Amino acid sequence: MSRMSALDLIPAGRTFTPDDIVVYADPRRRSLDEALRDADLLVSCPHAGAAIPAELADFLSPALTRRLQYDFTDVATAAIVRRWASQDPRVVAVINPHPRLVRDPNRARPADVAADLTAAIERVRAAGPWQKVDLSGADAIRPVTFSFFPIIEVPDTEAGLHRLVDAFVEVAERGLGVYERTRDELTERMVAERLRAGGRLTRLSFHDTMNTTTTKDGAVVVPRAEKDRLPRIVALSNRGDARGEERDPADPPTMAPARLRALAEAHRVGFEAADPGDVALNRPYLGSQEILAAGARFRALADQAAGAGAEFDAVQAEFLREFLLGDEATAQLHRPGTDWITEDPAHVDRLAAACRRSWDLYRAG
Numbered sequence: 543m544s545r546m547s548a549l550d551l552i553p554a555g556r557t558f559t560p561d562d563i564v565v566y567a568d569p570r571r572r573s574l575d576e577a578l579r580d581a582d583l584l585v586s587c588p589h590a591g592a593a594i595p596a597e598l599a600d601f602l603s604p605a606l607t608r609r610l611q612y613d614f615t616d617v618a619t620a621a622i623v624r625r626w627a628s629q630d631p632r633v634v635a636v637i638n639p640h641p642r643l644v645r646d647p648n649r650a651r652p653a654d655v656a657a658d659l660t661a662a663i664e665r666v667r668a669a670g671p672w673q674k675v676d677l678s679g680a681d682a683i684r685p686v687t688f689s690f691f692p693i694i695e696v697p698d699t700e701a702g703l704h705r706l707v708d709a710f711v712e713v714a715e716r717g718l719g720v721y722e723r724t725r726d727e728l729t730e731r732m733v734a735e736r737l738r739a740g741g742r743l744t745r746l747s748f749h750d751t752m753n754t755t756t757t758k759d760g761a762v763v764v765p766r767a768e769k770d771r772l773p774r775i776v777a778l779s780n781r782g783d784a785r786g787e788e789r790d791p792a793d794p795p796t797m798a799p800a801r802l803r804a805l806a807e808a809h810r811v812g813f814e815a816a817d818p819g820d821v822a823l824n825r826p827y828l829g830s831q832e833i834l835a836a837g838a839r840f841r842a843l844a845d846q847a848a849g850a851g852a853e854f855d856a857v858q859a860e861f862l863r864e865f866l867l868g869d870e871a872t873a874q875l876h877r878p879g880t881d882w883i884t885e886d887p888a889h890v891d892r893l894a895a896a897c898r899r900s901w902d903l904y905r906a907g
Contacts (some may be wrong), residue, residue, distance in 0.1 A: 548608050552717070557716040558716060559720065563638070567628055583632055586635070591617075591640045594611065594643060598643070603694065606693055610691055611880055616863075617795070619866075622890055623748055623853065623894075644714050644718050646683070652683075655711050656707045656711055672690050688826050711898075725832075744797070744850070745833065745857070748861075757878070761875075761879070776861045778805060778822075780796045781829050796834070805900075806906045807907075827860050830858065833857060840854035
């Protein structure tokens with residue numbers, strides 16, 4: 543088996559449709575319009591995709607393994623959210639089919655995607671392989687993993703670099719662009735329904751992160767800095783402080799603080815937390831572009847929402863990947879290797895049920 547055949551690739555030319563990436567319960571009996579009317583929660587998974595578009599294969603590092611490919615995604619979120627949304631009539635989910643390698647939809651879209659990608663590549667090339675590099679301001683497309691492994695083999699000619707940049711910009715519209723447009727369209731349709739009928743709408747951006755990163759031999763065992771480590775289950779973020787309260791007047795909470803605390807308590811019960819600290823607020827992450835954009839949109843609708851008896855919130859959930867994968871799979875990833883784990887359907891079912899239980903508890907509170 544060749545190195546490239548071991549990677550997961552999306553066939554060249556594949557263009558995704560909204561039907562491919564939107565999940566809701568009982569689609570044979572319910573239309574999407576009916577699902578949006580019934581739902582009060584829109585879940586987006588911006589980093590769930592792992593397969594790489596084949597158009598980008600020529601630009602991938604020969605040292606890229608399937609493990610490094612998957613580790614650079616939030617792939618555990620895909621199966622869990624798909625299972626949850628397929629069983630819960632109060633949920634509609636949108637799952638990004640492209641990896642963050644293509645472009646990260648949880649970062650502000652660059653005004654000039656090609657210029658940002660070029661800048662990021664130049665910084666990576668200057669730093670050297672496996673060397674820490676600051677991608678601030680140019681991290682919507684990341685040519686390195688969390689361990690600073692260079693995923694992209696940068697062409698050494700100007701023409702080759704232009705070909706790389708053009709390929710990334712063009713292929714993004716076949717999957718990631720569909721995800722972004724669908725996520726935003728469904729948000730507006732659900733907002734319109736709540737402004738008509740009243741009630742609650744929450745935008746949930748669903749993620750996972752491991753508390754360790756990879757070594758050169760593929761073992762995912764390098765501890766993150768203490769300040770970057772997640773609690774045992776999940777961090778819920780609304781851009782606020784450790785209680786969800788406003789941290790900065792220029793950066794207001796995207797979810798009402800009291801509702802965020804209630805949501806955290808519901809997750810402690812729903813996921814059977816052993817300690818209250820297993821579910822934290824705004825630690826280590828405050829939440830990124832998806833909730834920032836939704837929060838700004840919802841604040842602009844505040845007067846209309848009040849008049850309609852509607853409540854709009856946006857929250858980010860960053861689950862500990864070790865928790866989502868389970869002990870056996872985590873132990874496998876702690877050992878050197880090139881492959882990824884096989885998901886346990888029963889474990890996925892349990893986690894999807896815990897997600898549903900947590901949000902049902904929150905609604906009942």
